[in-house]
Amino acid sequence: MTAAKNVAQMPTKWIWDGLVDSSGEMPRLLGSRCPSCGNTFYPPVKDCPTEVLQGKAESVALSGRGRIVSFSVIQRGLPGFASPYALANIELEEGPTCIAQLEDWDSAALTLGQPVEFVVGVIRTDEDGDAVFGPKFKPTTEGGQA
Numbered sequence: 001m002t003a004a005k006n007v008a009q010m011p012t013k014w015i016w017d018g019l020v021d022s023s024g025e026m027p028r029l030l031g032s033r034c035p036s037c038g039n040t041f042y043p044p045v046k047d048c049p050t051e052v053l054q055g056k057a058e059s060v061a062l063s064g065r066g067r068i069v070s071f072s073v074i075q076r077g078l079p080g081f082a083s084p085y086a087l088a089n090i091e092l093e094e095g096p097t098c099i100a101q102l103e104d105w106d107s108a109a110l111t112l113g114q115p116v117e118f119v120v121g122v123i124r125t126d127e128d129g130d131a132v133f134g135p136k137f138k139p140t141t142e143g144g145q146a
C-alpha cells in the first residue's frame with residue numbers, strides 16, 4: 001500500500017480540489033474514465049477530450065502507481081516552494097501522464113523508468129505560511145514497496 005498519510009493527518013489546504021479522495025482509510029488518487037471509449041484521464045475531467053463527449057467521463061480511483069518518464073531537479077523554486085525539489089513527468093499505470101513533485105527522492109538514485117507511487121505531500125506554503133497539500137509521487141522498488 002502507499003505511504004500516504006491516514007485520515008487523521010489529512011490536510012485542509014489542497015493545491016487543487018478533486019485530485020485526491022480522502023474519504024476512506026487511505027487517500028486515493030482520482031482520475032476519470034470515459035465509459036464510451038474507455039480512456040482514462042488524469043487530472044480528472046468531466047468531458048471526454050478524445051471524443052468531445054460532454055459530461056460523460058466518470059470519476060475513478062487510480063492505482064497511484066506509475067513510472068518516471070523524465071525528471072528535473074529545481075534548485076531555486078518560486079516563493080513558497082521548498083528548494084531543491086524534484087519535478088517528474090510520470091506515466092500512470094492506467095495510461096495518462098502528469099507532471100508532479102517527487103517525495104523522499106535522492107537525485108543520485110533517480111532514473112528513467114523508475115517506479116513511483118502516489119502519496120499526499122506538501123506542494124508549497126501559501127502566503128499565510130500554511131502548507132498546501134497535493135498529490136506527489138515517491139520512488140519505489142519494482143515490487144511497489146518503498
Ligand SMILES: [Zn+2]
Pocket residue numbers: 034035036037038039048049050051053
Ligand atoms: Zn471517450
